[in-house]
Structure formats: C-alpha cells, structure tokens
Amino acid sequence: MGKSLYIAEKPSVAQEFAKALKQNMKRRDGWLESDESIVTWCVGHLVTMSYPEAYDPKYKKWSLSTLPFLPKEFKYEVIPNVKKQFDIVSGLLNRKDVDTIYVCTDSGREGEYIYRLVEQMAKVKGKTRKRVWIDSQTEEEILRGIREAKDLSAYDNLSASAYLRAKEDYLMGINFSRILTLKYGNSIAGFLHKNFVVLSAGRVMTCVLGMVVRREREIREFVKTPFYRVLANMDADGAAFQGEWKAVKGSRYEMSPKLYRENGFKDRETAQELIDELMDSDRMGALVSVEKKKEKKNPPLLFNLAELQNECSKRFKISPDETLRIVQELYEKKLVTYPRTDARVLSTAVAKEIHKNLNGLAKYEPTAELLGFIARERTHKGLEKTRYVNDSQITDHYAIIPTGQGLPALKSVSATGAKVYDLIVRRFLSIFYPPAVYQKLSLEMVLEGEHFFSGFKILTEEGFYKVTGIPGNKKGKSEEDEETVPDAELFARIQKLKKGDRIPVKGFEIKEGETSPPKRYNSGSMILAMENAGQLIEDEELRAQIKGSGIGTSATRAEILKKLIHIKYLSLNKKTQVITPTLMGELIYDAVDHSIRSLLNPELTASWEKGLTLVAEGQITSEEYMQKLEHFIAVRTNGVVGLNNQYQLKACYDKVSPYYKSMKK
Known part of the structure; x- marks a missing residue:
C-alpha cells in the first residue's frame, strides 16, 4: 500500500498536520516523512501566470497595435x-510510492x-486526490x-472560478493599464512634470479608487447650510430638562418657507420671532403625550472578516x-477559526458542539x-434555533469565533493581537447573553x-453589555449615537409626569447648527462599503439582510486597499485611518471616467464577483463567463483607441490641481 501525501499552503500549517497525524515524522529538506505519510508545503503561490512577452516577444513593447x-x-x-x-513538491507529487x-x-x-x-505544472497523473476542508x-x-x-473533483467548480478570477484580473489589468497609459500617460506625466506615468487599472482597484474620489468631490462641493433650533427650558418639580420645538400640524409655521426641515429655521431672526411671541404667554406648557416603552437591543451577529476589520x-x-x-496569526496559533470568511453566523453542526469552545x-x-452565567443559565442550549445559526448563509466558512484552544500561544502574540483576540472572544460570548434593555x-x-418634544433613554438591564461593555464607556468604546441618557434620579422624576400636567417653561434658547458634509471613508468603513457593493450601510441588521457579492472578497479587499496606497493613488492617515485620494489618483479617475467609465461602477464590479460565485456554484459555465469577459475587454479597449478627449481632460486636471498646490511642482 502506497503513502499518503499531505500538501499544505505554508510550512507552519504543514507542521500542525504532521503533529495531528501522530506519526514518527522525520524532517527532510522541504518535507516531513514517516513510514505511512509525507507532509509538504507550498510557500503561498509557487506558480503564476506568464507575462505577455512569454506568448510573443512583440508584446514586451506596449503598443496600440497589440491590443x-x-x-x-x-x-x-x-x-x-x-x-x-516547487521542485520538491512536484517531485513528491509524482513519487511512485505516493498513491493518495x-x-x-x-x-x-x-x-x-x-x-x-x-498540480498542473507538475503534470500529476493517476493519483487519488482528496480535499481537506x-x-x-x-x-x-x-x-x-x-x-x-x-x-478533489467535488471542488472543480470552485477551481474553475479561481482560474477565472485570475484570468479576469490579468486580462483587465494588462489591457486597461496598457491602453490607458498609451492614451493618457504622456499628458498626465506632462501635467505632473514627470518623465513618465503608468496608469495601473484593475477590476476592483479602479472601482475602489472611484469610490474615494467621488466621496472627496462630494465633500469639496458641499455647501454648509446653517439652521436654528428653538429649545424650551422646563422645570417639573425640580426636574430640569429641555424640549425641542417642531413645526408639526397646528403650528403657525407649518409648511412655512422659513423652515429648515421641521425642527429649525433658516434664519436666526425667525427663531427669535417665535421666542418673542412665546415669551409673552403665561409660559405654562400642557403635557399632551407621555409615551413609555421598553427597547431591546440584541447582541450583534458574529464577526466576519469585513466586520472585524471595520471594528x-x-x-x-x-x-x-x-x-x-x-x-x-491567531488562526495559525489555533486560537480562532478561519478568518477569510463572509459569514456572520454558525452552522448547525458547529452550534451543537459549541460547549467545547466554551x-x-x-x-x-x-x-x-x-x-459562569452561561453555565448556570445553560444559554448555549438551543443555540441552533437562534439568528446566530443559519446554514443557508454559509458558503465556505462560518463566522470567526474562538476555538477555546491554543491559549498558551497568546503569550507570543503582540499587545494589539491580544486585543483583537479579546474582541473576538467577547463578541462570541455576547450571543449567549440576553438583550440589553x-x-x-x-x-x-x-x-x-x-409643540415641544423631549426624549429620554436609560439602560435598565445591561444584558450582553456585561460582556462587550456599554457603548460610550471606556471598556466598550463605540460610535453609537444614543439619545440623551439622564441620570437615574432625573429619569425617575420625569417618569412621574403624566398626560395633562402643566409644566413651567423657564426660558428659551436658540441652538445654531449646520448641515454636515458626507464623511470620508476610513480604512474600516471602506472595507464595509466594498462588502456592500459600494454602499456604506451603517446599520448592522440591514447589512445582514443585504448580504451578497460585494467588490472583491474577504480575502482580497485589504490587499487592494494596501496596493492603492502603495502606488500612491490613495493616501492613508495612519493615526486616524482616514483615506483620501492623491492628485495622481484624481487625474487617473478623470482619465478612466472619460474612457472606461464602467470600471468605476461598484454595481458592475460586484456583478463580476457574483458571476464568479455562480461559476463556483455550477450555475453558469467557465466558457459563458469567459465569453462575456473577452467581449467586455475588447469593446472597452477598442473604444478608447478612437477617443480624442485630451483637451477635455486637461480642463478636468486644471480644475482639481488647486486642491493639491503643495504637491504639484
């Protein structure tokens, strides 16, 4: 009987397989071997796609005639x-004594x-191949x-989608980078006083560049609008609080052109007019509505990679x-489950064994x-019936959770790594706690x-916040914008108020505000926006509902962002993690916008990713996908050849360059 060969992606993973097999493995140069088995490894990618010049030397020179x-x-x-x-792995794959x-x-x-x-390069034949997942x-x-x-054949569709993803990135990168450089490289280089400029383009990276540039331009063109709110200062038996005026039905300002929305005025003078009129009254307000209700906040869904990166x-x-x-690193040290996942839930099978993790x-x-609480209340029982378990929402892997193993390895993890692990543990444990109330x-x-309105909110039951920390507290800092949360004594007094009560108004004040421009992306919100096909959806429940194919995958999004920063199309503030475009990035955006605009479209980019998913699921064939891809590239590339829009683009460059005066020499 022949030997079994185990091939891992990295040496550290191969080591874990060798340990798990518990065979008397002897170390060789590039592999481990026992009487029954061999364990070897790649070091990431060993094989890559050849450059165009490998097909024909004529492709080495960038030319319109070869596109x-x-x-x-x-x-x-x-x-x-x-x-x-590679030679070691190839030799082992083809060894006569290896049959599986x-x-x-x-x-x-x-x-x-x-x-x-x-396997393709090693020309492996006649072996039994099994996939360990x-x-x-x-x-x-x-x-x-x-x-x-x-x-292994059970994963042929996944393999087909992997080959297509690589071909797509390769063909789009080569054709679009070359055509855009040949067409616009000289004019951009001249504008920036550089010798030459290469325009790097890609299916995902150009789309992400577009998202950042568009957001920057929205901020630039945003005109702040001031508005003025009227607040009443009230005092009910020593309980001092404020009420906000709104132009609801019955107000003398209802539907008035002087309004900025229903709770403010365009001019301070109009706000003062209202106050002057109300100051002449007896200043005793009547309470016409008192509404009390409990609000439950459930523990959030578990982390997938995008959510963890954002947090x-x-x-x-x-x-x-x-x-x-x-x-x-935490995964390789056995501390957490597989990180490159899009799922935020667990599988039924894992839920039934969750006591092991706990x-x-x-x-x-x-x-x-x-x-202690989970053990006492047995809250892990019946987990499979909760919203945290859903087999239909899992493709390759379930959410990132702690394994409960490998804890001694935490000593070798950095301080930040330990914080990330703690975050994953707390998110996991929180699902076994009740809602906060x-x-x-x-x-x-x-x-x-x-009419004047007041709203109060107080936390009465900590629930899962015992695990994650209360939003706004140091333990669990959050950007959640909660309503006013008064102290318990004030809340108790206000709670005693009832409909029909008369409340003295001590005075009025005008609170000036102004409209806010859209927020710039930070590195975390950018990943979330990519996951949601260009939409920055803040609400976590809504994100869960919309889940589908985004821009890139959980495994590639961070790398794309890193590349755009490395080639200086985007700039990252390391302290705040805020992302902005560079002048070069904006010029390239304009060139693409005037030539291959669809490359900037998040929905279209996401649809290519969706197509790869359909190939992996066996719903469309590789041939169908490739046909559409080649047509898309040929039409767009040939379209750029016929353009004559340099003068138009120069106007775009002139418009944007004043924002980067210090950068343009």
Missing part, C-alpha cells in the same frame, strides 16, 4: 524565487488555486477534515491589512467569570399652539 491581448490558451510559469520548493494526495491548502478559492496550479487548525478539526475529505479600524486605529495579518474559554482569564420616555408639550 486587446486575449490569448486562447494561457501560459503559466514557476515563480523563480520559490523554484526550489490530500490537498490541505487554505479552504477557499485562493487556496484551491494555489494547489491546482502546482477545515475551519480551524485544532488537532480535532484537522483529523475531522482528513477523515471526511471529499474527492479594529475604529477601536485600535489599525489598517484592514494589519487586522488580517493579526487574525491569520469549555476551552474557561481558561481565558479576562472573560472566565462571564462563562432600555427604558424610553417621550414627552410632547404644547405652549400657545406650538
């Missing part, structure tokens, strides 16, 4: 600096692609993955790329006491036919 470049057969080559490891290959690369589209390219690197999960490994950007001011690096976390000191109180008072 569009659409080869019928694609060429691949071994990456030179990892050739030694276990593919243990990362469980996702990119991991599939890494292995398939190696795991959600964490614990020994138990590794052994389950090996035991339940399916035939870490807000809390710890770290980039999405850094968050991914940290959570990948038991392991009893040894994690910062939250150990929180597990607020008591809300709304008052409506009428004075001389004018």
